[in-house]
Amino acid sequence: MSYKIMGITAGRKNSNSEILLKAALMACEEQGADVTMINLRDFNILDCSGCTACTGAMAQGKYVGCTLEKKDDKKRIMDVMLDQDAIIVSVPTYDLMPASPYITFAQRSLSYETSFLEKINVIEHKDRVAGLISVGGSTRSWQAMALEGLQATMFTTDFKVVDMMMATRVPAPMQCLADDELLARARKLGQNIMKSVATPPAERGWLGEPDMGWCPNCHSNLLALGEPQWDGTYYPIECAVCGAGGTLEKTEDGKWKFVIQENGLLKDRTTVAGRGLHLDEIGETQIGLFRSPEKQAKIAERKGMFLEKKFKGID
Numbered sequence: 001m002s003y004k005i006m007g008i009t010a011g012r013k014n015s016n017s018e019i020l021l022k023a024a025l026m027a028c029e030e031q032g033a034d035v036t037m038i039n040l041r042d043f044n045i046l047d048c049s050g051c052t053a054c055t056g057a058m059a060q061g062k063y064v065g066c067t068l069e070k071k072d073d074k075k076r077i078m079d080v081m082l083d084q085d086a087i088i089v090s091v092p093t094y095d096l097m098p099a100s101p102y103i104t105f106a107q108r109s110l111s112y113e114t115s116f117l118e119k120i121n122v123i124e125h126k127d128r129v130a131g132l133i134s135v136g137g138s139t140r141s142w143q144a145m146a147l148e149g150l151q152a153t154m155f156t157t158d159f160k161v162v163d164m165m166m167a168t169r170v171p172a173p174m175q176c177l178a179d180d181e182l183l184a185r186a187r188k189l190g191q192n193i194m195k196s197v198a199t200p201p202a203e204r205g206w207l208g209e210p211d212m213g214w215c216p217n218c219h220s221n222l223l224a225l226g227e228p229q230w231d232g233t234y235y236p237i238e239c240a241v242c243g244a245g246g247t248l249e250k251t252e253d254g255k256w257k258f259v260i261q262e263n264g265l266l267k268d269r270t271t272v273a274g275r276g277l278h279l280d281e282i283g284e285t286q287i288g289l290f291r292s293p294e295k296q297a298k299i300a301e302r303k304g305m306f307l308e309k310k311f312k313g314i315d
């Protein structure tokens with residue numbers, strides 16, 4: 001059986017993100033994969049308008065898709081992407097995070113929220129995996145949210161991240177071609193993707209560097225101080241990506257370690273169940289507003305002042 005693997009990039013033409021992606025995809029092709037590759041810069045992708053028509057309908061058990069569906073290329077790409085066994089995403093880092101052509105594309109995926117669509121029987125569950133590549137001119141210090149920003153776009157369509165790599169210090173076009181280690185690591189990422197798709201979904205695990213990042217759950221390198229959540233859940237320290245909660249502990253060799261506490265994976269955003277709890281939060285917060293005459297009165301009283309107020313803009 002031939003596995004379907006799709007590469008998605010948003011970098012300069014014939015440059016680092018494309019080349020490293022190709023190195024990974026070539027390793028997949030060598031193992032018999034059916035490979036597709038696109039650069040998002042070749043497509044017209046509009047910004048999400050924030051209308052929430054998609055989730056509004058889903059909340060009532062209906063499917064309407066996206067209001068922009070016929071206006072750009074998003075659906076054309078998603079039809080192929082969601083039919084894959086795996087994707088490899090390779091994106092340049094701009095201002096510490098993934099470049100905007102990719103983010104614009106990813107933030108148009110709300111109407112494809114797999115946990116919602118499965119719940120209202122529009123789609124059947126499909127297990128897919130992903131490998132992520134961030135490409136920047138500097139070291140990790142200047143790519144602080146790059147891989148984590150890519151990880152954050154994987155939940156909505158349920159791609160399980162099994163490997164990630166960061167290409168550092170490749171600012172010039174094609175500079176990665178002079179770096180043996182980077183090319184070899186990209187190839188390894190492709191091989192890991194093939195290994196993962198050939199593994200039964202329940203047994204698929206992390207194949208990247210075992211000690212990568214702070215978080216033992218999703219391997220992100222971003223931690224945040226916790227604050228009480230809407231339902232009272234409180235963790236002293238949270239993983240900014242998957243939401244795992246716990247504390248920092250000092251190991252015997254004097255290093256710091258993020259230790260996930262007993263109920264710390266309750267809201268793990270990489271799982272359908274964890275995301276489901278966030279849907280409960282949205283419901284509670286929005287329904288809470290509709291049910292509160294006091295809040296409705298405040299909005300009715302105050303809105304005129306803000307809607308009528310105008311400042312000068314730019315011609």
Ligand SMILES: Cc1cc2nc3c(=O)[nH]c(=O)nc-3n(C[C@H](O)[C@H](O)[C@H](O)COP(=O)(O)O)c2cc1C
Nearest residue numbers: 011012015016017092093094095096136137138171
């Ligand atoms: C607008 C802009 C912002 C950038 N910001 C960063 C950054 O914050 N960190 C970094 O490491 N590199 C940054 N870079 C460098 C690119 O990530 C680097 O040139 C990379 O090789 C681009 O990938 P590509 O060759 O696939 O297009 C920036 C480049 C541009 C054009």
